[in-house]
Amino acid sequence: MSAIAPPAKAARQAPPPNDVKRHNLAGWLFAAPWTLIFLVFMALPIIASLILSFTNFGIANLQNPFDLHFIGLRNYAQLAHDQLFLQAALNTIIVVVIGVPLNVGLALLIAIGVNQGVRYARTIFRVGYYLPVVTSIVAIAVAWRFLLDPDAGLVNNLLRVVGLHGPNWLGNPSLALPSVIFVVIWRNVGYAMIILLAGLQGVDPALYEAAHIDGAGAFARFRSITLPMMRPVLLFVSVITSVGFLQVFQEPYVMTQGGPLNRTLTISQYLIQQGFDFFNQGYASAMAYVLFLAIVILTLVQFRLLRPQT
Amino acid sequence: MLQAGSTEQIIATPLPEEMPEQPGRIQKKTSTSWWVYVLLTLGLIIMIGPFVWMVLDSFKGQAELAQLPSTWFPVAPTLGNYSNLFTQFNFPQYFLNSVILAVSVTVLNLLFCSMLGYALAKLKFRGKNALFLLVLATLMVPSTVTLVPLFVLMSKLQLVNTLTAVILPESAGALGVFLMRQFMRDIPDELLDAARVDGASEFYIYWRLVLPLSGPALATLTILTFLASWNDFIWPLIVLTNDQSYNLPVALATFAIGQHGTDYGLLLAGAVIVVMPMVIVFLLLQRYFTQGIAMTGLKG
Numbered sequence: 001m002s003a004i005a006p007p008a009k010a011a012r013q014a015p016p017p018n019d020v021k022r023h024n025l026a027g028w029l030f031a032a033p034w035t036l037i038f039l040v041f042m043a044l045p046i047i048a049s050l051i052l053s054f055t056n057f058g059i060a061n062l063q064n065p066f067d068l069h070f071i072g073l074r075n076y077a078q079l080a081h082d083q084l085f086l087q088a089a090l091n092t093i094i095v096v097v098i099g100v101p102l103n104v105g106l107a108l109l110i111a112i113g114v115n116q117g118v119r120y121a122r123t124i125f126r127v128g129y130y131l132p133v134v135t136s137i138v139a140i141a142v143a144w145r146f147l148l149d150p151d152a153g154l155v156n157n158l159l160r161v162v163g164l165h166g167p168n169w170l171g172n173p174s175l176a177l178p179s180v181i182f183v184v185i186w187r188n189v190g191y192a193m194i195i196l197l198a199g200l201q202g203v204d205p206a207l208y209e210a211a212h213i214d215g216a217g218a219f220a221r222f223r224s225i226t227l228p229m230m231r232p233v234l235l236f237v238s239v240i241t242s243v244g245f246l247q248v249f250q251e252p253y254v255m256t257q258g259g260p261l262n263r264t265l266t267i268s269q270y271l272i273q274q275g276f277d278f279f280n281q282g283y284a285s286a287m288a289y290v291l292f293l294a295i296v297i298l299t300l301v302q303f304r305l306l307r308p309q310t
Numbered sequence: 311m312l313q314a315g316s317t318e319q320i321i322a323t324p325l326p327e328e329m330p331e332q333p334g335r336i337q338k339k340t341s342t343s344w345w346v347y348v349l350l351t352l353g354l355i356i357m358i359g360p361f362v363w364m365v366l367d368s369f370k371g372q373a374e375l376a377q378l379p380s381t382w383f384p385v386a387p388t389l390g391n392y393s394n395l396f397t398q399f400n401f402p403q404y405f406l407n408s409v410i411l412a413v414s415v416t417v418l419n420l421l422f423c424s425m426l427g428y429a430l431a432k433l434k435f436r437g438k439n440a441l442f443l444l445v446l447a448t449l450m451v452p453s454t455v456t457l458v459p460l461f462v463l464m465s466k467l468q469l470v471n472t473l474t475a476v477i478l479p480e481s482a483g484a485l486g487v488f489l490m491r492q493f494m495r496d497i498p499d500e501l502l503d504a505a506r507v508d509g510a511s512e513f514y515i516y517w518r519l520v521l522p523l524s525g526p527a528l529a530t531l532t533i534l535t536f537l538a539s540w541n542d543f544i545w546p547l548i549v550l551t552n553d554q555s556y557n558l559p560v561a562l563a564t565f566a567i568g569q570h571g572t573d574y575g576l577l578l579a580g581a582v583i584v585v586m587p588m589v590i591v592f593l594l595l596q597r598y599f600t601q602g603i604a605m606t607g608l609k610g
Contacts (some may be wrong), residue, residue: 024436030433031422034482138543138562139558143581154360271454272544275458276548284458
């Protein structure tokens, strides 16, 4: 290695002109396949969707996609008066506002427990908590639908053992959304936990030791060492979790189909109903952009709140 | 897209798989930690219990499932639910579709993402930074934004109800590019320049030098992509509307909200078939999974 390093270094410091050309050509050749697919199947649809959101694109347009009728902001205006959309938006906000802090908080507690609280069986805890993350949401939603069954479900059977009469978790309008949120967290908490655990392992143990010698208690150490050191990782986990929770779809789709009384209908679910059951595709596109905007805003807000302080 | 920069700068430490035992007082002060074990174990039961229960119940016959109070272990274990799935329904076809989708999407992502990753990590070309920003921005876009135009495009291309319609848009993911670029950046430039001086073409360098050195990143990308594709649901639900073309999750969901919605045993057996391959792969390769997630997570 060392024998060939010097000439290579020299070549890198002063690249001959044909080297630049070579890099440009090779660079774009290597980038071409990915970029081409990206442009056709990602960039184009993102732009098309924005355009469609200002039209009344519907089932007739599937034959003539370019026969567009622009209706200005009417789709967006209609959203503001659509009771179902407002209900779906409210449900989605509840999922995010309740679900994200619970998910990240629980994940942090588990990560700290696994990292600092136990000496043995760390791998078993890590693997166990992560297990639901690798499974199909549809499949686990099917399983939880039966687990939460009021009569035959395991949850109520266990409650019966201790003499309690469990409710109809998914059939009760005020319990359905909390039950869905529980399943969403059950499926996702392991992902956040693994990332936070990796973050915790990056914190210098000497900091804790110094604090310990200074007589700081466990809570003080958590507040003045763990939290500040973990800010960037917490930010990342919160953003990823929020982006995911804002798009919740499969759990309610399989467990409740949005019911009872639309109490578990989410924006993604309503969007797909409008777009692909009723073929109001212009309207669905407007909804998609509202969701997109919500994701961008929520992300920016979290950057504000959790920005690393230097 | 900012998240990449800020987290990367602050926490760019490689991740130790197991934290070395911390010296000093904190580790020794474990006398109060029994309750941590108790709480973590309770949580663990909530996480793993449903899988155990799901497998057990899938081996029960209809009569036993209807019986109250329910049994814990199958009293008369039966494969009836599974044989029903495979003989009376199209499950062999769904399984095959899922395998074809996951394999194709994974292979294409490995190829395309590593190519772009190489270009972004090791070549200087005009537009490179813009392209990289584009890749990062993509990670923020909700999948529902592209559904409608993508469906229109696929129906114009006459690809609705074909597996190609699922494979094409998913063959060039952003996360893979990011992962490959981050990993390939750490391969020393001297090695590549030496090969260039010796007259190697860029393709040779990519194929014979860089790819063989990128084993861990390729392994991680394989696992993440295969997993995502196996569990993929929303786009297949939209574009695969014909019974023959379903993948496993779409088939299972269609059963669950359709006329088989109360066929407990059948649905649980279906769920086991969808879940178990990934659970087994995960248990065998768990190190790569969690390392990979943490790697992509922390670095971006």
